[in-house]
Amino acid sequence: MSTQPLDPANPFAQRSTLEYELPPFAEITDAHYLPAFYAGMAEQLREVDAILASGAPSFENTIVALEKSGQLLNRVALVFFNKSASDTSDFLDEIEAEIAPKLAAHSDAIKLNPELFARIVELRDAAPTLNLNSEDAWLLERYYRDFHFAGAHLSQAQREELKAINEELSVLEAAFSRQTLADTNDLAIVVDDLADLDGLTENEIATAKSAAVSRGLADKWLITMVNFTGHPLLASLTNRELREKIMKASILKGARGNEHDNKATLAAMAKLRARRATLFGAKNHAEYVLWERNAGTPAKVHEMMRKIAAPAVANAKREGADLQAAIAAAGEDFELASWDWAYYAEKLRKARYDVDTSALAPYFELERVLKDGVFFAANKLFGLSFVERPDLVTYHPEARAFEVFGEDGQKVGLFIGDFYTRDSKRGGAWMNNLVDQNFLLGQLPVVCNNLNIPKPPAGEPTLISFDFLRTLFHEFGHALHGLLSQVKYPRVSGTNVERDFVEFPSQVNEMWMLWPEVVNNYAYHYQTGEKLPQAIIDRIESASAFNEGFLTTSYMQAAILDLAWHEITADQEIDDVEAFEAAAIEAYGLSYAPVPTRYRTTYFSHIFAGGYSAGYYGYIWSEVFDADTVGWFKENGGFKRELGKHFSDQLLSRGGSIESMEMYRNFRGRDAVIEPLLLRRGLLG
Numbered sequence: 001m002s003t004q005p006l007d008p009a010n011p012f013a014q015r016s017t018l019e020y021e022l023p024p025f026a027e028i029t030d031a032h033y034l035p036a037f038y039a040g041m042a043e044q045l046r047e048v049d050a051i052l053a054s055g056a057p058s059f060e061n062t063i064v065a066l067e068k069s070g071q072l073l074n075r076v077a078l079v080f081f082n083k084s085a086s087d088t089s090d091f092l093d094e095i096e097a098e099i100a101p102k103l104a105a106h107s108d109a110i111k112l113n114p115e116l117f118a119r120i121v122e123l124r125d126a127a128p129t130l131n132l133n134s135e136d137a138w139l140l141e142r143y144y145r146d147f148h149f150a151g152a153h154l155s156q157a158q159r160e161e162l163k164a165i166n167e168e169l170s171v172l173e174a175a176f177s178r179q180t181l182a183d184t185n186d187l188a189i190v191v192d193d194l195a196d197l198d199g200l201t202e203n204e205i206a207t208a209k210s211a212a213v214s215r216g217l218a219d220k221w222l223i224t225m226v227n228f229t230g231h232p233l234l235a236s237l238t239n240r241e242l243r244e245k246i247m248k249a250s251i252l253k254g255a256r257g258n259e260h261d262n263k264a265t266l267a268a269m270a271k272l273r274a275r276r277a278t279l280f281g282a283k284n285h286a287e288y289v290l291w292e293r294n295a296g297t298p299a300k301v302h303e304m305m306r307k308i309a310a311p312a313v314a315n316a317k318r319e320g321a322d323l324q325a326a327i328a329a330a331g332e333d334f335e336l337a338s339w340d341w342a343y344y345a346e347k348l349r350k351a352r353y354d355v356d357t358s359a360l361a362p363y364f365e366l367e368r369v370l371k372d373g374v375f376f377a378a379n380k381l382f383g384l385s386f387v388e389r390p391d392l393v394t395y396h397p398e399a400r401a402f403e404v405f406g407e408d409g410q411k412v413g414l415f416i417g418d419f420y421t422r423d424s425k426r427g428g429a430w431m432n433n434l435v436d437q438n439f440l441l442g443q444l445p446v447v448c449n450n451l452n453i454p455k456p457p458a459g460e461p462t463l464i465s466f467d468f469l470r471t472l473f474h475e476f477g478h479a480l481h482g483l484l485s486q487v488k489y490p491r492v493s494g495t496n497v498e499r500d501f502v503e504f505p506s507q508v509n510e511m512w513m514l515w516p517e518v519v520n521n522y523a524y525h526y527q528t529g530e531k532l533p534q535a536i537i538d539r540i541e542s543a544s545a546f547n548e549g550f551l552t553t554s555y556m557q558a559a560i561l562d563l564a565w566h567e568i569t570a571d572q573e574i575d576d577v578e579a580f581e582a583a584a585i586e587a588y589g590l591s592y593a594p595v596p597t598r599y600r601t602t603y604f605s606h607i608f609a610g611g612y613s614a615g616y617y618g619y620i621w622s623e624v625f626d627a628d629t630v631g632w633f634k635e636n637g638g639f640k641r642e643l644g645k646h647f648s649d650q651l652l653s654r655g656g657s658i659e660s661m662e663m664y665r666n667f668r669g670r671d672a673v674i675e676p677l678l679l680r681r682g683l684l685g
Contacts, residue, residue, distance in 0.1 A: 006039035012076045013039075019392070020414045020444050021435050022401070023079045026393040030091050033080050037099050040073030041106045048110055057119035059130055063140055067440055067489050074490075077103070078434050079395070085432075086450050087396045087424045088181070096174050104170035108150070108163045117152035120144050135657045139489050142656070149292050151279065158279045165276045172269045176262055177426065177609035180253060183260035184225045184603070185423050187249045191221040191242070199238040201361065203463045207454040214423075225250055226452065227427025227605065229554070229596045232465055235342040236358045240334075247339035247596075254602030255577070262602040263577045266565075269608055275570040285566040286614040293500045293615065294660055298567060301617050305588075307674070308620065309556055311683040313590050315549025320594050322348060338596045345547050353543040355536065357466040364469050365526040366419065366453065366462035373522035374476045375402075377512040381644030382484060383407030386415065398422075398455075399448070404483055413437065413445035413483050419462075419472075421452035426605070428452065429471050431478035431506075436493040437485040437655075445494065447482040449475045461526050470510055477509025478502075484652040492656040499611060500618035501660040505652055507619075507626035514540065517639050545682035550595050552681050557597035559617045560588045562607045566614040577601055620677075625664060627676035632668060 006013045011027040013036070018024055047069035054061040080099075084092045110116065123130070124144045127137060147153075151162045190212070191197060197205050205221065212222035223233060223246060231246045254262035273285035282288035286298045295301045323344040324336045336344070350356045371386070378384045385405045392401040392414075399418035406412050416434070418425075429451045437445035453468055464472070481502075482494035495502050512518045514537060523532035564584035574580050581601055585591045599606065606612040629647075636643055650667040664672060678684045 004035070004039065006035055006072070010036055010039075012036035012072060012079075015071070015075070019403075020411075020446050022392060022414060022446055023075070023395075023434055024393075025395050028079065030089075030095070033076060033092075033095050034099065036072065036076035037080070037102070040070065040076055041102065043072050044070035044106070045109065048113065048116060051119070052113075052115055057122050059123060059132060059136060059140065062116075062119045062123060063136075063143055064440070066143065067139075067491060071441070073106075078432075082432055082434060082448060083395050085426050085430070086399070086418055086448075087422070088426075089424065093178050096178075097171070100170040100174040101167040104166045105163060108159075108166055111147050111150035112152050112154075112159045112163065114152060114156075114159075117147045120147055135488055135492075138658055139491060142491060145292065154279060162276060162279055165272050169269060169272050169276075172265050172272075173609050176254075176265050176269070177605060179260040179262050179265065180227075180603050180605055180609065181426050183253050183256065183258070183262075184227065184427055186260065187225045187253060188215075189223040189225075189242070189246055189249060190217060191223065194221065196239045196242050197221060197237070199236040200233065201236075201358070201463075203361065203456055203460065204233065204236070204454075206457050206460055210455065210457045224421065224423075224454075225253065225427075227603065228598050229600065230338070230342065232467060234339060235346045237343065240340070243339040243343060244337070247337075251596060251600050253600070255600065262608070266601055266604075266608050267574050267577065270565045270568055270574065271570060271572075273566060273613065274568055274572070278570050283567075284569060286563055287567075289566070289614040292498070293618075294498050295500055295617070295621060298563065298614075301563065301621070304621065304624075304674070305556065305559065305617060308552065308678075308681075308683060309560075309588055309590055311678075312549060312552035312556055312681070313592055313595075315682060316553040316592055316595050317549070319345070319547060319549045320592070323594075326351075336594045338594050341550060341594055345550070349543055349546055353539045353546065355539045355543050357540075360466055360532070360536075361463040362525050362527065363523045363532045364464045364466070365524075366464055366472075368522050368524065368526075369464065369469060369472060370417065371522075373513065373518055374472060376521050377473075377509075377515070377518045377639075378476070378480060380517070380639060380641065381512075382480065382648055383641065383644075384412060384483070389414075394418075411444060413447065415479055415483065416446065416448040418448060419451045419453050420455040422455075425450065425452065428605070429475050431475050431482065431495070433482055433494065436490045436496075437482065437487065438490040438493050439488045440490065443490075445482045445485060447479045447494075449479050451475065463526065469513055473510045473513045474506045477506030480509065481505045481652055481655075484648050485655045486653040487655045487657045489657070494655050497656040498660050499615040500621045501625070503619050503622035504625040504629070507623055508629050508647075511630050511633065512639070515639050545680070548682045552683070553590055553592065553595045554598045555620065556588070557585050557590050557595075558599045558604065559620065560584055560590060561597060561599070561601055561604065562612070562614060562616040565601065565607070624674050624677050625672045627680050628668065628672040631676050 010032050011024045012032060015021055016024055051062055051065045084096055120143050123140055127140060151159055208221040208223055211224055212220040229250050231250060234243050237243050277285045277288035280288050290297055320336055326344045326348050327336060346358060375386045383406055386402045389401045389403050394401055394416055398420050399416050402415045404412040404415055431447060431449050433447050435443050435446040437443060451471060453464055456462055478495060485494040487493050519537060561581055561584055606616055633643055651663055654663055
């Protein structure tokens with residue numbers, strides 16, 4: 001590893017002098033990343049050496065010193081990995097391929113250092129005599145768990161094997177991500193005849209035309225793939241042959257035997273993770289991972305999941321029978337298939353509830369939803385206000401910066417919204433930080449939301465689907481978790497909580513999208529100015545459990561696949577990925593042909609290129625807290641500033657500075673119960 005000092009002219013060489021320490025994107029070039037990575041790693045290793053040479057361990061010279069270490073590396077890593085996810089290039093891919101194993105080795109050099117771990121153990125043993133406040137005590141405990149979970153307690157031989165496994169896994173994870181994005185782009189569907197797009201809105205057709213033009217297909221239309229199974233346009237397209245083509249393309253991502261095929265990559269990762277788990281004395285990767293989650297053990301996850309699986313698939317089959325009847329009523333004679341579900345579900349929704357979600361988009365114009373919906377709700381609940389700062393340069397021309405202020409006008413942080421899809425952006429939607437809030441270094445948060453909304457032609461409004469509306473509120477819930485953080489230490493800032501707790505605040509934020517004061521403030525027809533009629537809102541609410549059998553079953557299948565891959569043993573060979581998937585889903589009683597899993601293994605980036613391995617169950621685990629919290633808001637009057645303040649004071653502002661279950665009890669006054677979730681998803685009675 002290079003130990004050359006970093007050129008002072010490199011933008012990462014010092015803390016940014018811009019407002020909120022926004023990275024100086026106008027100065028950053030691709031050439032700056034690698035030197036900053038290498039210099040940052042070398043600097044942090046020197047800082048660790050200084051800790052080891054600082055005499056008898058104290059909380060200040062060990063734990064606080066570790067918190068202050070690695071600032072250069074952190075600056076470049078936060079910027080680079082945000083950029084590589086939202087706007088990658090061949091050159092950035094090459095950098096990631098080079099740096100991923102180096103970063104894994106660097107992390108191991110610190111967390112597997114037995115001398116450093118011994119200092120942490122000594123402090124933990126002496127904790128009752130150190131007069132630590134609650135946040136300090138929890139930080140010490142977190143460091144002990146981090147190092148123990150990383151393997152610092154293992155023998156030297158085990159640590160050496162662990163380092164090799166971690167390095168290889170980092171290479172494979174980066175490869176999985178690159179291959180998935182490349183195959184997703186490659187599988188876009190070219191449409192030659194406008195008539196084939198019957199059923200789509202003018203805006204959707206214009207978006208498909210714009211996507212084609214961007215790839216040099218001036219006389220065509222292009223339907224780009226999304227990261228999950230299926231496609232939003234399946235709900236509207238009348239052309240069944242095209243629907244089938246889209247669905248079949250969507251489930252082929254990473255599984256075509258071409259240079260982007262992920263099967264060998266993911267199988268190798270699953271075996272390596274299983275082998276790593278054995279070094280810790282765990283039966284498998286799932287057991288190892290869940291030691292550090294609220295759930296605790298795979299058995300507890302399965303217990304919760306099995307309460308949901310059987311009623312979910314039973315609901316789905318009842319829904320499927322209704323859709324088959326709708327097909328027959330339309331004079332058609334074919335068996336319901338996965339590419340028919342969304343189309344006929346929308347027809348049935350309209351017939352049963354007089355709700356056509358595809359017709360709602362004109363009421364959901366992005367700019368108005370953002371400012372008069374998402375920001376409005378945050379203002380009323382948490383006292384936040386937002387001022388766009390077009391003068392601030394971000395990492396991409398489409399990424400917009402908003403300055404965030406508190407009730408008294410005090411500066412809170414920066415919010416960056418990057419809403420449109422592009423070939424250089426990975427699929428899905430996510431939140432991440434460019435600067436973590438913390439009092440230790442005196443930093444305010446800079447948080448980003450990335451979505452993949454199809455970009456309309458220049459000059460046309462961005463009309464978003466009901467699903468994107470939900471996603472916008474959801475991801476902003478993560479942003480609020482980062483923006484409202486009020487903690488001393490970076491390690492526990494914002495969303496740095498257990499993986500099966502992190503989705504909870506974002507899920508809660510979805511409740512406000514149809515709350516009367518909120519929806520009546522943003523949902524106006526972009527042409528006529530007509531307010532979304534209350535009768536339609538009421539019908540949407542009454543249809544809230546419609547299609548939940550499909551949605552829950554599809555999600556559950558993916559969650560089970562995650563657990564199945566991560567409960568294999570180190571000596572287990574998986575030669576046929578498709579057969580393994582089918583067997584796992586069938587074993588849980590979730591197999592139902594018209595309902596495909598939300599993610600097939602070969603494009604399941606959450607678990608093979610993200611942080612959700614053996615943790616995808618966390619979405620529904622978090623939803624238990626979410627549904628219970630929604631009940632609390634409703635019981636106490638709903639959209640009130642004092643309720644938002646309590647939620648922020650007791651939960652959002654605390655980040656991961658106390659144990660999650662204790663934090664929830666402090667907020668709610670008791671543990672969460674599962675019944676509100678079962679009721680919401682139509683799984684009770």
